[in-house]
Each structure stands twice: as structure tokens, then as C-alpha cells.
Amino acid sequence: MKPVFSTQRALQTPCGWISTTSDLRSGAALIASGTRDEQADFLCSLTDDELRGLPYLFDFWALPHQWPPGGDWKTWVILGGRGAGKTRAGAEWVRSQVEGALPEDPGRARRLAIIGETYDQARDVMVFGESGIMACTPPDRTPVWSAGERKLTWPNGAVAHVFSAHDHEALRGPQFDGAWVDEIGCAAIDKGTNQPNKFL
DSSP states (O other): OOOEEOTTSEEEETTEEEETTTTSSOHHHHHHTSOHHHHHHHHHHSOHHHHHHGGGOHHHHOOGGGSOOSSSOSOOOOOOOTTSSHHHHHHHHHHHHHBOSSTTSBOSOSEEEEEESSHHHIIIIIITSTTSHHHHSOGGGOOEEETTTTEEEOTTSOEEEEEEGGGGGGGSSOOOSEEEESSTTGGGEETTTTEEOOOO
């Protein structure tokens, strides 16, 4: 029987359903824990399209701490060290908000804000970094980057504007359905004096 992943973060195996958030680290961890023959069987059971799409299937790769919390929440904080998967989780959350079932279908959000410590940091890490939005997005859904406008535009018309935490006044006026904020505490510290900044 071919393994099937569900939106409930579970894996259907010949032995039944296994939760990918409590019983194991991820669907990828389940496959990795199998024998080489089981791994080969799994990969051989996939169609060419499924195999091409596997790197972009965050449901398969995500670790439990990378999943958004359940319920009705307004703020989600991922506190972790280097390599914990914070950027990938943020990029995938953005994708989950703006993408629909098909590349041109609307998602849940039409306008998002992406806020980094600086514009360069937001662009280089959150947008173009190895775990950023562009790296995590399948080719048929890749947004177009407009450097002059500091904006990503998806094939379905959704947009994400990039901001610097140091230019917080730029956030006045525009309305957004959500925001991804990276290094949230960095702009509050003046790195020269190591004293809190004062925003008046």
C-alpha cells in the first residue's frame, strides 16, 4: 500500500494511521527510519510528479515545532537557535497563507508584510535565503520579486511587501492580512551602545 499523507499531519501506512506530530518527528523521519528497501519502495511508489513535488511538501518535512499552533491565535513565536528551522517555518507559513489549491487560485491572504531587521536581511534571508520563500516555492507558484517596490507578487495576485524594522514608520498606512516578522527583538537594541532603542 502506498503511503498517503493527509492534511491532519498524519501518515497512512499499511499498519494504520500514524500522527506526524506526536508519534514521530515528520513523515520524512518515518521514511528515514525504515530499511533501505522500504525507503526505495516508498520512492518507487511515487509518480514523477509526486517525486518532483516532494521537496516542496512541507507537510512531509516539517518538524513539530515548525507547525503553526492550533486554534485562533494572533501571534506565534518560534524561539530557537541557528538551524532550528525558523526561517523555513516562516516561509512556509507565508506560502500557506497566499497560495490556493492551484497556482492561480486565491489563498487565505491577499496582502502580507515581511519584516526583517533591515531590508537587506529581509531580502537576503526571508525572500532569497536557502530556506526563504523563493527556495521553498514550487516553480509553478514562484512569486515575482520587484526590487524597486520591495514586493513579491504570486501568480494568483497575492502580494507580500518587505519592510525593515528600522523603518517602522513605513508600516503606517498599509493594511495587511498578516505579517512574518524575523528577529523581532533586534530592532529594539542599539547595537552600537547595546542599549534599548527609543521609538517615539
